[in-house]
Amino acid sequence: MRVQNIKRSSIWKIRLSTATMTLIPAAVGINYVAKAFAEGLKLPVWLGTLGTFLASMLAGPVAGAISGFINNVIYGLTLSPVSTVYAITSIGIGIAVGVLHAKGWFSSAKKVFVSAIIIAIVSAVISTPLNVIFWGGQTGIPWGDSIFAAMIANHIPVWISSFTDEFILDILDKVVVAYLAFFIYRQLPQRMIRFFRDDK
Amino acid sequence: MNEPNSILQGSVAHRGWTSVIDPVTKLLMALDLALLSFCFTNLLVEIALVFVALVILLISKAGKSAVHAIEFSSFLIFTMLIIQGLFYSHNQTLLVSVVGIRFYQEGLLYAATMGCRIFVIILATSFFMTTTTVSENSKYLEQVGLSYKAVYVLMSVCYILPEMMANMKKIQMAQRARGINQQKTILEKIKSILPVLVPLVIKTLDQSMERSIALRLRGFNSPHRVALKSANLYRHEMVNHRGLSLLAIILIGWKLWIIGSKFI
Amino acid sequence: MPQIEISGLRYTYPEHSFQVEIDRQSFDSPLTAIVGQNGAGKSTLLKLLIGLITPQEGTIMINGVSIDELKPQAKLKQIGVTFQDPDDQLFNATVQKEVAWGLSQIESDQLMIKRAADQALVAVGLADKAAENPYDLSLSERKLLTFATVLAINPAIYLFDEPMMSLDWPSRKRMTNIFHQLVKSGHQVITITHDMDWVAAEFSTVHVMAHGQITFSGTPSALFGNSGLVKRVGLLPPRIMTITRALGDHSVYLTPEDYCREHKQVANNLN
Structure with missing residues (x-):
């Protein structure tokens, strides 16, 4: 490995280092496996952003955003075409996690909860217009959609109903993912954290 | 994610018509079809577009992944029909009434239009999905100027997944042998994920570190690296790309015009 | 001496046609090695012995009780296993917690768990690393740690898949000593291995697997004296x-x- 003077670089490094280049496919893989896990255990959450979280925490918001983007593009071109457009949401999540982590909002169990709420808001704000354009406001999760149906049945505007549907699901998902990422990150050996952080 | 190396076999003359269209053209075709479906709000036009996409897909003899993707979305489209048919805010005209539950024409039309759009997107993308291979796409993307780093990242995703799935099986086996059982409550289930995810994440990241060091040693970051040029097997690439891109821009402009004119 | 009895065992993989077939076999010697080429069925046999996969036919009895009648916790007390790659199982924050975790699956007395975990760590020589992250240890130490997780439970039968692989020389000697101590205290040790020097030097019984069957059972000298057989099943003397x-x-x-x-x-x- 190279010898270099250790100086924390800006979290906004754009140039792809070899470390980030190999981290991104790993993050996409972790997203995929985590999602498969959630489906296998019939959990009421998706978990499909776990890898994006970890990439952002390890190598910054740009790495996380790219991981999220590629994740949705590949998922869209292999399994579910419409999910490609939600790449924008994944980019938002990657950036939010990266910034929050850099500002120290992933340092304790209490702070993680606040981070999770902020990330859920970011995710829901970006996803809601997409839900309205493509699915008339639905999320595709039956119990979330039944809340949505109940709300528009009572003449609450589509945007508010759709945001509520998405936000309730997002808050559950992002709290679980944030805590999983928090525990896993704590367990990573220091050499690994240094490798992805310091590499330029 | 298997790779039939169709591109390596035979000359253009021996290959089907789908393989002389380059991947970017196929993607642009899918994009244009999707944009078209968004420009129109008439159900009949949408149905026509579904039909067009379906015909393209059928004559290219590809349809397996489309079936899968349609299955994936059809339940959602079905619930959309019900919810909008019942509660759509512009509902006025009663269409049918089933045991006191009233379905309205406006909502059903609205949902059906959106359902058709989804089908157009799925069918058009499926054409791309089933007629291209991972290696073909990555080679072509590098040819048309995407950075080799981006291509490397896209390619590795496809290779990393089977490797991770194999690792996951081994880890699950080891943890089951240590006494992890099926858990009941949601919290227990989430906790039971960690003994598998932690080793899996660490193993995956470890392999990433090894790859990264290997790449660096092989001079992957060198500014002098040159892309491999391969024989061109496609027809009318530039015309296709420019034409389809222009169409996409016109469609987006048109849609924006329509939206904008509502506010004026 | 604990005993494993196999009768009329047949297991076929659902996805391919590979089959493990063992008509009648008992494992009753204190130190047993299972050898054979890759793909001979050794790992499948191991999975069958710990009940990770269920045979289509036949029974496996451990000390007179059928393996599928054993409750999970009782099974862990009867038979403990470590796999080739230590990184397939380590997930706790510290070495100490890793050892204690396995034990806490069958034991609730915290004091006892701690004592057993500490003892196991002393036995494998990792006592001074108890507070470290398992993944900050060397590969050899991580492998020793997986042994400690089983030693802490102290099952009647120990099953090791390639225990010597990725161990450095001092750790190999340490593990060989541990094996002998286990045997002396009445445990049974079964290992899968490719290391014929080790088999010849230390083991009392060898089973050779080939094509999903046990084709030879006997002492190392009987095995290596039969050079035709050794060649046929693809082993090196x-x-x-x-x-x-x-x-x-x-x-x-x-x-x-x-x-x-x-x-x-x-x-x-x-x-």
Whole structure:
């Protein structure tokens, strides 16, 4: 490995280092496996952003955003075409996690909860217009959609109903993912954290 | 994610018509079809577009992944029909009434239009999905100027997944042998994920570190690296790309015009 | 001495046609090695023995109880296992917690758990690393840690898949000592291994697997004396025998010490 003077670089490094280049496919893989896990255990959450979280925490918001983007593009071109457009949401999540982590909002169990709420808001704000354009406001999760149906049945505007549907699901998902990422990150050996952080 | 190396076999003359269209053209075709479906709000036009996409897909003899993707979305489209048919805010005209539950024409039309759009997107993308291979796409993307780093990242995703799935099986086996059982409550289930995810994440990241060091040693970051040029097997690439891109821009402009004119 | 009895066992993989078939076999010697080429069915047998996969036919009895009648916790007390790659199982924050976790699956007395975990860590020589992150240890130490997780539970039967792989030399000696202590205290140790020198030097019983069946059971000297069989099942004899064969000596030597002892006698006879 190279010898270099250790100086924390800006979290906004754009140039792809070899470390980030190999981290991104790993993050996409972790997203995929985590999602498969959630489906296998019939959990009421998706978990499909776990890898994006970890990439952002390890190598910054740009790495996380790219991981999220590629994740949705590949998922869209292999399994579910419409999910490609939600790449924008994944980019938002990657950036939010990266910034929050850099500002120290992933340092304790209490702070993680606040981070999770902020990330859920970011995710829901970006996803809601997409839900309205493509699915008339639905999320595709039956119990979330039944809340949505109940709300528009009572003449609450589509945007508010759709945001509520998405936000309730997002808050559950992002709290679980944030805590999983928090525990896993704590367990990573220091050499690994240094490798992805310091590499330029 | 298997790779039939169709591109390596035979000359253009021996290959089907789908393989002389380059991947970017196929993607642009899918994009244009999707944009078209968004420009129109008439159900009949949408149905026509579904039909067009379906015909393209059928004559290219590809349809397996489309079936899968349609299955994936059809339940959602079905619930959309019900919810909008019942509660759509512009509902006025009663269409049918089933045991006191009233379905309205406006909502059903609205949902059906959106359902058709989804089908157009799925069918058009499926054409791309089933007629291209991972290696073909990555080679072509590098040819048309995407950075080799981006291509490397896209390619590795496809290779990393089977490797991770194999690792996951081994880890699950080891943890089951240590006494992890099926858990009941949601919290227990989430906790039971960690003994598998932690080793899996660490193993995956470890392999990433090894790859990264290997790449660096092989001079992957060198500014002098040159892309491999391969024989061109496609027809009318530039015309296709420019034409389809222009169409996409016109469609987006048109849609924006329509939206904008509502506010004026 | 704990005992494993197999009868009429047949297991076929659902996805391919590979089949493990063992008509009648008992594992009752204190130190047993299972050898054979890759793909001979060793790992499948291991999974069957710990009940990770269920055979289509036949039964596996551990100390007279069928394995599928054992409750999960009772099974962990009867039979403990470690796999080739230590990184397939480590997930706790510290070495100490990793060892305690396995035990906490069957034991609730915290004091006892701690004592057993500490003892196991002393046995494998990792006591001074108890507070470290398992993944900050060397590969050899991580492997020792996986042994500690089983030692803490102290099952009647120990199953090891390639225990010597990725161990450095001092750790190998340490593990060999632990094996002998386990045997002395009445446990049964079964290992899968490719290390024929080790098998020849330390084991009392060898089972050879080929094509999903046990084709030989006996002592190492009986196995390596049958050079036709050794060749047929794709094994290599101990290195000392490769040398003596090349020198035209066709006797059976399990270790270099064997050879020296034999030849000292020859030398004495000459005098």
